[in-house]
Amino acid sequence: MGRRLVYMDHSATTPLREEVIKAMEPFFRERYGNPSSLHSWGRETRQAVESARRKVGLALGSEPEEIYFTGGGTESNNIVLQGIARRRGKGHIITSSIEHHAVLDVCRDLATGGFQVTYLPVDRYGMVDPREVEEAITPGTVLISIMMANNEVGTIQPIKEIGNLARLKNILFHTDAVQAVGKLPVKVNDLGVDFLSLSAHKFNGPKGVGALYVRKGVSLAPLCNGGGQERKLRPGTENVPGIVGLAEALELAMGELSPRTAHLVALQKRMEEGLLKIGGATVNGHPQLRLPGHINVSFNYVEGESLLLGLDLQGVAASSGSACTSGSIDPSHVLLAMGLEPEVARGSLRLTMGWENTAEDVDYVLGVLSPLVKRLRKISAHYPQSRSWEGLKGV
Numbered sequence: 001m002g003r004r005l006v007y008m009d010h011s012a013t014t015p016l017r018e019e020v021i022k023a024m025e026p027f028f029r030e031r032y033g034n035p036s037s038l039h040s041w042g043r044e045t046r047q048a049v050e051s052a053r054r055k056v057g058l059a060l061g062s063e064p065e066e067i068y069f070t071g072g073g074t075e076s077n078n079i080v081l082q083g084i085a086r087r088r089g090k091g092h093i094i095t096s097s098i099e100h101h102a103v104l105d106v107c108r109d110l111a112t113g114g115f116q117v118t119y120l121p122v123d124r125y126g127m128v129d130p131r132e133v134e135e136a137i138t139p140g141t142v143l144i145s146i147m148m149a150n151n152e153v154g155t156i157q158p159i160k161e162i163g164n165l166a167r168l169k170n171i172l173f174h175t176d177a178v179q180a181v182g183k184l185p186v187k188v189n190d191l192g193v194d195f196l197s198l199s200a201h202k203f204n205g206p207k208g209v210g211a212l213y214v215r216k217g218v219s220l221a222p223l224c225n226g227g228g229q230e231r232k233l234r235p236g237t238e239n240v241p242g243i244v245g246l247a248e249a250l251e252l253a254m255g256e257l258s259p260r261t262a263h264l265v266a267l268q269k270r271m272e273e274g275l276l277k278i279g280g281a282t283v284n285g286h287p288q289l290r291l292p293g294h295i296n297v298s299f300n301y302v303e304g305e306s307l308l309l310g311l312d313l314q315g316v317a318a319s320s321g322s323a324c325t326s327g328s329i330d331p332s333h334v335l336l337a338m339g340l341e342p343e344v345a346r347g348s349l350r351l352t353m354g355w356e357n358t359a360e361d362v363d364y365v366l367g368v369l370s371p372l373v374k375r376l377r378k379i380s381a382h383y384p385q386s387r388s389w390e391g392l393k394g395v
């Protein structure tokens with residue numbers, strides 16, 4: 001097979017869809033009015049923003065007024081966690097040890113100023129146990145924040161069970177659904193969440209725009225003051241092209257959810273079977289309850305960073321750990337929380353597939369990966385000598 005370019009880092013970000021570019025384009029050109037202006041230019045873009053809000057509400061099963069547009073997943077998470085903290089002043093927060101840094105780092109900050117934080121452990125599949133959530137609740141608990149699907153290993157959390165529990169105990173519940181939206185059915189009432197964060201660039205929408213669902217009647221203190229946009233929760237002139245693109249991308253993704261899932265599950269199966277044939281490979285994350293098309297694999301005696309760079313030279317985009325922490329060789333906090341040894345965690349590679357990937361892409365990646373792993377093991381100081389010599393025989 002000749003050289004090809006294969007993008008398999010869809011959990012980091014996804015390509016923009018043509019339809020999304022088309023929907024956004026007029027708002028970069030002739031439809032440039034400020035949605036707060038009273039003239040017809042402004043009324044036209046206001047309509048576009050409100051139509052996007054209705055589409056997002058429809059996709060999530062919420063009222064349109066419960067949707068707030070933001071600058072992305074990180075901002076949505078911060079608006080919730082810091083917003084609660086500012087309202088309450090002190091209290092106890094329950095989260096998990098495998099959250100994205102956009103939750104973990106906020107919690108770390110809050111812990112320096114009046115908040116106690118419980119970081120729940122996970123099992124070897126990266127799963128939070130709802131019983132542990134229940135046990136962690138104290139009379140001072142003000143918020144539970146558990147992600148819907150993990151960005152490194154793809155494990156899907158029991159959000160509905162935790163939501164039921166939170167309702168029963170009358171505690172506010174946030175889920176960071178940045179990796180789940182567009183890939184799984186996400187209905188806020190089924191899940192029983194009070195807040196839900198999402199980000200457009202994870203489902204073939206534009207970067208720098210996201211949304212936050214806030215259940216009606218729940219109040220958050222805004223992080224920024226200024227204009228009255230987004231009912232004062234996220235003031236500042238709206239990113240109209242981004243908001244239009246987000247809604248278009250979400251509508252398309254949800255409309256195609258079942259063929260997309262079938263396609264991704266088939267590719268995932270093909271990839272996993274091929275990876276396991278390489279030998280010394282372990283697929284991390286839950287065997288079934290995992291995002292479609294998401295694979296995190298560890299190869300013994302190999303550094304994930306070396307795999308990543310070797311793949312890049314052959315035209316393949318992958319990731320080791322989460323994209324936000326790559327560049328550092330610290331083993332992933334998620335894999336360590338799952339109980340992996342630091343050496344094994346360092347050998348992890350994340351391959352996340354998207355709608356445009358094909359079976360040929362999978363075969364190409366496997367064809368590149370197999371000799372690459374062998375080559376890297378040969379030069380590993382830790383690879384057992386006998387096997388290492390065996391490997392060198394053919395050189």
Ligand SMILES: Cc1ncc(COP(=O)(O)O)c(C=O)c1O
Nearest residue numbers: 072073074100102151178179199
């Ligand atoms: C689970 C999770 N939460 C939050 C974020 C941050 O989203 P954004 O890039 O839109 O700020 C990411 C992005 O990688 C993510 O995977």
